Amino acid sequence: MDTAGGDNWRRRTRSAQACPGARADESGVLRCLNVGNTEGDHDMEEDSGLFKQKPRAPRYNLLREVGRGTYGVVYEAVARRSGATVAVKKLRCDAPENVELALQEFWALTSLEKRHENVVQLEECVLQRNGMAQKMSHGNKRSKQYLRLVETSLKGERVLSPPEEPCYLWFVMEFCEGGDLNQFILSRRPDPQTNSSFMLQLTSAVAFLHENNIVHRDLKPDNILISEKSGSPVLKVADFGLSKVCAGLGNTSEGKEGEDKSKNVNLNKYWLSSACGSDFFMAPEVWEGHYTAKADIFALGIIIWAMLERITFIDAESKRELLGTYVRQGADIVPVGEALLENPKMVLNIPLKRRSCMSDKVRKLLQDMLAVNPQDRPDAFELQARMDHVMYAT
Secondary structure: OOOOOHHHHEEOOOOEEEOOOOOOOOOOOOOEEOOOOOOOOOOEEEEOOEEEEOOOOOOEEEEEEEEEOOOEEEEEEEEOOOOOEEEEEEEEOOOHHHHHHHHHHHHHHHOOOOOOOOEOOEEEEEEEEOOEEEEOOOOOOOOHHHHHHHHHHHHOOOOOOOOOOOEEEEEEEEOOOOOEHHHHHHOOOOOHHHHHHHHHHHHHHHHHHHHOOEEOOOOOHHHEEEEOOOOOOEEEEOOOOOOEEOOOOOOOOOOOOOOOOOOOOOHHHOOEOOOOEEHHHOOHHHHHOOEOOHHHHHHHHHHHHHHHHOOEEEEOOOOOEEEOOEEEEOOEEEEHHHHHHHOOOOOOOOOOOOOOOOOHHHHHHHHHHOOOOHHHOOOHHHHHHHHHHHHHHO
């Protein structure tokens, strides 16, 4: 079953207005992360629910906070042995919804047997209680702590520890020094070559995720990071807290969530029911709570359209200028998906701006990606092939 619960899981960005054109250090939080034996639990044992651990030097030193969201904090850190810079995301597992977000990200990233240049790489995940830590491994039935996390998520109630015993999951990932797609695009002059490269990278990443039976469900510029280690910008799709791993859950046109009929999944026939995501990037069918992986294609269309024409809005809560396409209704701006749900016959004005360099082939591709009927949208593999053809043919 897709257990995420409706509107409670939607990441709201609706309080916004059209755009006309790190927190302070926490000395009590920025500290060394002590990680135990990465090969197993040989140096750990449970005693009345508490961890014991042999003393050892911390493996990571947290340097500074680089991001903060509703469910966690992200730090820049250094691995003591190699000196490599990494990103460390700290998620407090003090409520079932937080646990579910953390586990969904963990399951998605650990289900990937191969790496992809445009998907953020998880180095390891660590479970911490009372200052001690234990490496997480997928499906580790010997770890009572891991099983309690799963039970917390499934039951929707706290079973891991009382409030006075905080539990955290730490995700150690590759560090992306270029910020997110919003920051990168809006801090630079328009560059058609970069735009073309980003479109190819994005479609490649989504095709890879769908090939591996992962529906992201929250694609947006905030969740697309930039690495510049190679000298040219490389996109990294990140933040899999709302993702759905669909492997082994059915492969028929009538397939419903929870059916265990086949290990091979046709994501475009696998129906999800939780209305989750961020308003400005949600497909019409997501608003109704009945959708497939084609919702990721719609979100990608919104991202690419906004990136090419630099369409932005101001988020009312963060006051940040964000990339995102919308429909004007009087003085209000309305997410494209919501507007199409209300008026399925509405024709999207692509390109939106009069002085646009958008080619006819890209315009047609965007129209198909943003089709109100998901059956009229290309799937991730068709999209990748068409994007390659469009980019390399021009």
